[in-house]
Amino acid sequence: MVRFTALNKKNDFFRLKKETNCFTEKGLRVYIEKNQEKVSRLGISISSKQTTAVERNKFKRRIKEAVRGLEDKESFDIYIIGSKKNLNLKILEIQKIISSHPKLIKK
Numbered sequence: 001m002v003r004f005t006a007l008n009k010k011n012d013f014f015r016l017k018k019e020t021n022c023f024t025e026k027g028l029r030v031y032i033e034k035n036q037e038k039v040s041r042l043g044i045s046i047s048s049k050q051t052t053a054v055e056r057n058k059f060k061r062r063i064k065e066a067v068r069g070l071e072d073k074e075s076f077d078i079y080i081i082g083s084k085k086n087l088n089l090k091i092l093e094i095q096k097i098i099s100s101h102p103k104l105i106k107k
Helices: 010-016 053-068 091-099
Strands: 004-006 022-025 028-034 040-046 076-082
Touching: 010 028, 010 040, 010 076, 028 091, 040 053, 053 076, 053 091
Parallel strands: 004 040, 040 076
Antiparallel strands: 022 028, 028 076
16 A cells, blocks of 8 residues: 655646656656655646536545555555546556556566
8 A cells, every 4th residue: 555645846846847757648647757755646637627616626636546546565656636537437447557657667
């Protein structure tokens, strides 16, 4: 089970948003990079112009639950950008998309 805190510094978001950290599937963009912290950090973004507050909050809760369900010994910075297309993804689908990120796949 992954423990995480909020990713909320502007510089951290800019550092994460590189093509080498990005993985996109079903319209969900996932940026992941290893960090030096003791816990993982999670940032979630979805446009307020596309959805209502209720839909955005449901989406954020599903993302948080999916990240909690991941198993990993290392700490990562995770930034997830959603769109109107993927508001109805189930927790297991989100978890599958996140865990298939190349930086999380065990070698």
